[in-house]
Amino acid sequence: MDTPHSKVAMVSGGARGIGRAIVEELLRHGWRVSVGARNTAASFEGFGPDRVRVYRFDAEQKQTEADWVAATVRDFGGIDALVHNAGIISTQSVVEAPDEEVDRLLEVNVKSPLRLTRHAWPHLLAADEAKVLVMASLAGKRVRAPGASLYALSKAAVLSLAHGIRHCGAESRVRCTALCPGFVATDMAVGVPTEQWEKLTRPEDVARIARTVLELPASASVAEIPISWQVEPQF
Incomplete structure (x- = not known):
């Protein structure tokens, strides 16, 4: 475990899955972490x-x-990094999905991180070389089936949000990166054939990449990182 330092990261959806792996990775390397979750009973053993x-x-x-x-600002004194990890999935197609499903997906996956960024922006500007990390998806870069099309629509919007934030922070050196994983071995990958499960990208893999990006200097601006458990022809 590294010695604690002053860097503070906010991680949404940090109680489970990829979000929890990111929180644990950051804690092990000295970060202080503000976890945003619906389950406030989540605990992280060994850290006060x-x-x-x-x-x-x-x-x-x-x-x-x-x-x-x-x-977060009250308890930790500032914000150095904002990790947009919270999100939901849909198996509806863009043709069949009811408006309520479309609205909910866009609300959670796109509009909420947009609003969170607005709230945190003054504090990110006040930090030394702040970072925003957006959990997009390979689904936002390609559509593979009708049942993945609505989710892909939301993640394509998330990817554009990340690039928009990146440009907004250009002069102030607030850097933004979109991580675009494919299937990751979490509960969101339920239904993946058993023979593939052990080969999937692990949450810890994504967490290591996330920390690396968050700790890069502003002179290394990374727009997006596609991550897959297999070699895909598009990448």
Whole structure:
């Protein structure tokens, strides 16, 4: 475990899956972490409240976004990195999905991280070479089946959001990177054939890449990183 330093990261959806792996990776390497989650009972053994705290965050409840940012600044003194990891999946096609499904997917996957970035922006500007990390997906770069098309639409929008944030932070040296994993061995990959499961990208793999990006200097601006458990012809 590295010696704690002053860097503070906010990680949405940090109670489980990829988000939890990112939180644990950052904690092991000295970061202080503000975890946003619907499950505020989540705990991180071996780390006290000076290193990690869990706050109520629900992407479908706007007030929790502002409250989480305010609580992070109050308890940790600032924000050096913002990791947009929270998201939901859909197996509906763009032709068949009802408006309610479309609205919910865009609300959680796109509009909430957009609003969170706005709330955190003044604090990111005040930090030394701040970072924003957006969990997009390979689904945002290609569509493989009708049942993946609505989810892909939301992730394509997320990818564009990441590039928009990147340009907004160009002069102030707030860097933004989109991570674009394919299938990762979490509960969101339920249904993947058994023979493939052991070959999938692990949450810890994504977490290592995430930390590397967050710790890069502003002179190394990385726009996006595609990640797959197999070699894909598109990449």
